[in-house]
Amino acid sequence: xxxxxxxxxxxxxxxxxxxxxxxxxxSSASSPSSSGAATSSAPxxxxxxxxxxxxxxxxCMVTDTGGIDDRSFNASSxxxxxxxxxxxxxxxxxxxxxxxxxDYVPNINTFVSQxxxxxxxxxxxxxxxTxxxxxxHPSQKFAIVDFAYSPALPNVDALLFDTAQDGFQxxxxxxxxxxxxxxxxxxxxxxxxxxxxxxxFYDGVQYYNAKHGxxxxxxxxxxxxxxxxxxxxxxxxxxxxxxxxxFISEGADIIFPVAGNVGLGAAKAVQDAxxxxxxxxxxxxxxxxxxxxxxxxxxxxxxxSVQKGIVAAVSTAVTSTANGSFKGxxxxxxxxxxxxxxxxxxxxxxxxxxxxxxxxxxxxxxxVNGSIKVATKSPA
Numbered sequence: 001x002x003x004x005x006x007x008x009x010x011x012x013x014x015x016x017x018x019x020x021x022x023x024x025x026x027s028s029a030s031s032p033s034s035s036g037a038a039t040s041s042a043p044x045x046x047x048x049x050x051x052x053x054x055x056x057x058x059x060c061m062v063t064d065t066g067g068i069d070d071r072s073f074n075a076s077s078x079x080x081x082x083x084x085x086x087x088x089x090x091x092x093x094x095x096x097x098x099x100x101x102x103d104y105v106p107n108i109n110t111f112v113s114q115x116x117x118x119x120x121x122x123x124x125x126x127x128x129x130t131x132x133x134x135x136x137h138p139s140q141k142f143a144i145v146d147f148a149y150s151p152a153l154p155n156v157d158a159l160l161f162d163t164a165q166d167g168f169q170x171x172x173x174x175x176x177x178x179x180x181x182x183x184x185x186x187x188x189x190x191x192x193x194x195x196x197x198x199x200x201f202y203d204g205v206q207y208y209n210a211k212h213g214x215x216x217x218x219x220x221x222x223x224x225x226x227x228x229x230x231x232x233x234x235x236x237x238x239x240x241x242x243x244x245x246x247f248i249s250e251g252a253d254i255i256f257p258v259a260g261n262v263g264l265g266a267a268k269a270v271q272d273a274x275x276x277x278x279x280x281x282x283x284x285x286x287x288x289x290x291x292x293x294x295x296x297x298x299x300x301x302x303x304x305s306v307q308k309g310i311v312a313a314v315s316t317a318v319t320s321t322a323n324g325s326f327k328g329x330x331x332x333x334x335x336x337x338x339x340x341x342x343x344x345x346x347x348x349x350x351x352x353x354x355x356x357x358x359x360x361x362x363x364x365x366x367x368v369n370g371s372i373k374v375a376t377k378s379p380a
Contacts, residue, residue: 055322057090057092057318058114058116059085059116059120060093060094060114061077061078061081061095061119061122062095062098062111062119062121063077064098064122064123065098065100065235066123066261067097067235067261068097070234070260071291072234072260072261072288073122074122076288076289076310079310080120080311080312080314081120081314081318084314084315084319084322087315088322090322093318101125104126108121108129112137112140117322118143118326119133119140120142120318122145123147124146124147124193130144131153134155134156137155140155141156144159153328154329155328157328158328158330159314159333160330161309161310161334161339162196162333162334163193163308163340166306166307166335166341167197167198167199167200168201168207168363168374169200169306169342169364170201170285170342171200171204171206171208172205172207172359173204173303173304173360174201174204174216174254175204175205175208175209176353176359177303177352177356178216179253181214181251182217183216183217183218183219183252183253183254184250184255185197185198185201185202185219185255186221186229186240186257186258186259187221188234188258189230189233194230195226197306198220198223199374199375200306201306203223203374203375207372219247219250234259234260234261234262235260240257240259241266241268241269242265242269243266244265244269245273248270248273254285254303255284255285256284257286258287260288263286263291263295267298270298271298271301274301280300283303285304286343287305288306288310289307289343290343292343292344292346302346303345303348303352304342304346304348305343306340307343309333309340313331334368335368
């Protein structure tokens, strides 16, 4: 399977690099003033030279609408671009931000005209625009985060992550940690790359219940009916705060937002609830990246984060272009290849019982060897 060389260390690398991408100021780039302004992390290469040893390689990234600092897949994708540039003096990278979905096509076309060696697009919603551009420009190399094609496209490195697997672990952990017997999850938009997390989380709770004879409830999502709670976007933190307040009022004491920056609103609601209670009674999990790195102000509330190895996957796509080994096709990150994983427990490490940690390890082993089947309506 492609990318096997980087997979084991992928998520460890992600933590350090995403911090740079998600800070209040960039170490190598500032946010552009509009969707049409490209920002570089290094002096741009010519972009016209053939990829190969010693030649200049220009990597160009188009964000989804959440923005470069979404503390989620845009930020971690940009961190992957920066990691590729840091690894080789011959690689330079830049990005264009998409303010609305209408920006996808013009942003991609801008980078095609600039003769970028590889164009990385970010997010499920960019699937159609990326496919159209790839077919129109068969010699242009692309990579896309959170989308795959059937059949695979020879000039697109499609990067997908089976987050139902570590989502399952997250659900199992939440069921083992809840004091109220109720946990909750919600999404930004109802997309397969969102609901796959929620499916895993839901099923992990059900598995815990079956093993322990408990009746932990999941608010916000039902894997069987595919019905649940969504805020409608990945940017409106007020909506995230509101839906989380509702879950807390209904008795949920662990919240898992799958909504990018909207999750910061959820974290604020958790913080407010705990402040009001006078003790830490409500906690949460973060998504995509290690929340203690991307949103450290809320680290004390994060039991863990349900991660995917976007940083290493994107970096590999760019560096393979630079060294002439690029191959199109579909990559799927899993627990087995290290492409998905739970983040460290940080401040919760001493609070999670050793027995529950042992069960989590057994659950992981079962998923990897196939004895535990993780159901999802959103196939990776």
